[in-house]
Amino acid sequence: MSSPALPTASALDTGRLLLGVFLPTVAKGPIIRRPWAVALxxxxxxxxxxxxxxxxxxxxxxxxxxxxxxxxxxQAIVLAPEDANALLAASPEPFSPASSEKKAALSHFQPHNVLLSRGPVRTVRRALQEQVLDTDHPVHHLADRFVPVVEEEMRQLLAEAARGGSLPWDDFLDAWYRVVRRVVFGDHARDDKDLTAMIIRLRKDGNWAFLRPKRRKVRAAFLRRVADELADAEPGSLAAVMAAAPKGDGAEPAEQVPQWLFAFDPAGMATFRALTVFATHPEAMAAARREADADTSGRRFLPYLRASILESLRLWPTTPMILRQSTRPVEWADGTMPADCGVLLYAPYFHRDDRHLRDAHGFSPERWLTDEDDGWPLVPFSDGPVVCPGKQLVLLLTSAALASVVGDHDPRVERGQHLDPSHALPGTLDNYSVVLSVSPRS
Structure with a gap:
C-alpha cells in the first residue's frame, strides 16, 4: 500500500507564494544583489x-x-520549525544542497564546488574546505595574520572617510574587498580589482541561472587565475593553506576557492548593516564599545560583536532562501515527498516570527549569547552537517571590522532608511542607500 502524498497547496496559494515570496527574493539577486531591486x-x-x-x-x-x-x-516549502530543523539535519542525504536551481546559478563560476557535489566527491571537497577554513575553531589558526589585515584596511577606510566627510556603502565595499583578497590570496592581491571584477561579472550571470548562457572563456580564465594563485601561494593566506593541505581524489581545489570570494561579499553587507544599527541604537553601541574597550584577545574573539553580525543576518538574511533537493522519496509524518523534489526553507519567516521570538523585529544580539532560542530555526549560515564551513572565519573578520570602527569612531547615519530602536526594524535594509559619517570617538 502506497503512502499518502504530502499536503498540496492550491494553484491560487502556490501563485501567492511564487509572486509574493519567490519572485521578490529572486529579483533582488540570489547570487549578487541588484541595488535597484533592494531599493524597491x-x-x-x-x-x-x-x-x-x-x-x-x-x-x-x-x-x-x-x-x-x-x-x-x-517543489515543496517547509513551514513548521520542526520540519525546517529536520530538513537541515538530514542534509546532504537525503536532502542535497546541490539543487537544480543552485547548480544552474553557481555553475557560472564554480561548477565543481562542494555545494554542487554529491556522494564521495562531496565528502572529499567538504573535508578540504573544513580543514582550510578551520571550521571547528572559533579562532582561525591564521588569526594573527588576518586580524591586522582587517585593522589596516579599516584604518585607511576611516581616514578616507574623515577626509571626504562621509562613508557610503561603495567605499566600505571597496575596503572589504581588499580585506578579502588579502585574506584569500595574500598582500600581493590587495589591489587586484580585475580578479574581483571577473567573479562579479560571472555572479551577475549566475543571477539568471538557466536563462543566461555561460561565459565559458571568462570562467576558464577566472579559474586559471585562481589555480595560478594556488600554485604560487603567498604564505599566511588561505590559498597557502589550501595548497599545502592533503587532497583526496576529485578535490578540485581551484573550484573551492571562488565560494570564499562569493561568501565574503554578503559578510561585508552584514557588517555595514550592523554599523548602521549601531549608529542609531545607543544601547547596542554602548555594549559593543564595552566589549571592544575591555578586549584582551587582540580582537580575535569578540562574542557580542560576533552576535551582532548574527543578529544583522537574522534580521536581513543574505541567504533568505535555503534550497535542498531530495535524492530519494522521503517519508514525513504527513506523507511522502517524491525524489528530486526541490525544498525551500524561507529563512525570514522563522527569523521574524514574533509569536515565538522575543523582540523578533528588534536588534538583540544577546539572543545569540544564551540558549533562549535553541531549537528554533535561526539559520544565518544554514545549519546541520552542511552549515557554512566558513562561519567562524566570517565572524572573526566581521567582528574585528566592527571593533575597528566603533572602538575609536562615532558613526552617524547621514542618509538612508530611518532606524528607530523604539520601533520595529524594517524587513529590508537598503545598505546601498546608506551613507554614514564618522568622527573621532567623543
Whole structure:
C-alpha cells in the first residue's frame, strides 16, 4: 500500500507564494544583489509582506512540508520549525544542497564546488574546505595574520572617510574587498580589482541561472587565475593553506576557492548593516564599545560583536532562501515527498516570527549569547552537517571590522532608511542607500 502524498497547496496559494515570496527574493539577486531591486523591496516593504504571506499559507496548511503546484518541477516549502530543523539535519542525504536551481546559478563560476557535489566527491571537497577554513575553531589558526589585515584596511577606510566627510556603502565595499583578497590570496592581491571584477561579472550571470548562457572563456580564465594563485601561494593566506593541505581524489581545489570570494561579499553587507544599527541604537553601541574597550584577545574573539553580525543576518538574511533537493522519496509524518523534489526553507519567516521570538523585529544580539532560542530555526549560515564551513572565519573578520570602527569612531547615519530602536526594524535594509559619517570617538 502506497503512502499518502504530502499536503498540496492550491494553484491560487502556490501563485501567492511564487509572486509574493519567490519572485521578490529572486529579483533582488540570489547570487549578487541588484541595488535597484533592494531599493524597491525596501520602499514597498516586500520582505515584510512576504513573511505575512508565508504565515497566512502556514495557517491554512498547518501540516507539511507543503507541495506546490509548479509546472515541470516538483517543489515543496517547509513551514513548521520542526520540519525546517529536520530538513537541515538530514542534509546532504537525503536532502542535497546541490539543487537544480543552485547548480544552474553557481555553475557560472564554480561548477565543481562542494555545494554542487554529491556522494564521495562531496565528502572529499567538504573535508578540504573544513580543514582550510578551520571550521571547528572559533579562532582561525591564521588569526594573527588576518586580524591586522582587517585593522589596516579599516584604518585607511576611516581616514578616507574623515577626509571626504562621509562613508557610503561603495567605499566600505571597496575596503572589504581588499580585506578579502588579502585574506584569500595574500598582500600581493590587495589591489587586484580585475580578479574581483571577473567573479562579479560571472555572479551577475549566475543571477539568471538557466536563462543566461555561460561565459565559458571568462570562467576558464577566472579559474586559471585562481589555480595560478594556488600554485604560487603567498604564505599566511588561505590559498597557502589550501595548497599545502592533503587532497583526496576529485578535490578540485581551484573550484573551492571562488565560494570564499562569493561568501565574503554578503559578510561585508552584514557588517555595514550592523554599523548602521549601531549608529542609531545607543544601547547596542554602548555594549559593543564595552566589549571592544575591555578586549584582551587582540580582537580575535569578540562574542557580542560576533552576535551582532548574527543578529544583522537574522534580521536581513543574505541567504533568505535555503534550497535542498531530495535524492530519494522521503517519508514525513504527513506523507511522502517524491525524489528530486526541490525544498525551500524561507529563512525570514522563522527569523521574524514574533509569536515565538522575543523582540523578533528588534536588534538583540544577546539572543545569540544564551540558549533562549535553541531549537528554533535561526539559520544565518544554514545549519546541520552542511552549515557554512566558513562561519567562524566570517565572524572573526566581521567582528574585528566592527571593533575597528566603533572602538575609536562615532558613526552617524547621514542618509538612508530611518532606524528607530523604539520601533520595529524594517524587513529590508537598503545598505546601498546608506551613507554614514564618522568622527573621532567623543
Amino acid at each position: 523591496a525596501a520602499r514597498l516593504d516586500l520582505d515584510t509582506r512576504a513573511v505575512g504571506i508565508v504565515r497566512t499559507i502556514h495557517a491554512k496548511y498547518p501540516t507539511g512540508p507543503l507541495l506546490l503546484k509548479v509546472p515541470l518541477r516538483k
